[in-house]
Amino acid sequence: MAGLDNIFGIHEQALLLRAKRSAVIANNIANADTPNFKAKDIDFMSMLNKEMNGAEKMAKTNGKHISVTASSNDNALMKFRVPTQPSIDGNTVDIDMEKARFAENAVQYQASFTFLNGRIKGLMSAIRGD
């Protein structure tokens, strides 16, 4: 039997990343009127790849090694948005686009959540056997 670690597949990491991304976009919306604020976003694809494949993870070859947490170099994967209509005060937040991204992210969060929930329900019925 496969380890229970991977039972939730990609959705466990995806849910956490979605929550993180919504915080980043919420911050863009909050700073929509702040002079010189530059809108940022998470490069979701590469971030998720990193979490899943562990390409940049350090191998633990000894039991005494300390594991590197996933969030230790997240800032490197935050990218600035390319402004479509930069304003005169140096702010690059496009409020309509940010709101659309926020809503999109919320729907994708719900999607990952639904998959997770289905998996848990499936497991529960397998355990109960009724």
Next chain:
Amino acid sequence: MSFFKIFDVAGSAMTAQSLRLNTTASNIANAQNVSGNPESVYRAKYTEFSTVLNEQSEATGVKVDSISESEVAPLKLFDPKNPIADKDGYVYKPDISVIEEMANMISASRSYQDNVDVMNTAKQLMMSTLKLGQ
């Protein structure tokens, strides 16, 4: 948990925007306020926003940096019948464009609403997460 952070971020923006609304209301209310000498004329107030950064220099909301007063010279109106006019018959009025203030007010109220929406969405997502596995 990232969603709790959203409440702080959106909350800080709502505080900042409501302060901006407050100064705008004050500017509109005092736009017609005349005075007998140019020093005591009401000066338009404007908020200046800046980003709040945490220890990792990640942006975590917005704050009102300062409230600055307009440096524009007051308007000088000839009104000798006014009881508070100076010895030459002039009164002084702040040079506030009510139209500009109205535009500022609409911008602030829209930004406030955007942050309320963000908070509502975050709340909904949190509530559904609490039901995970039920």
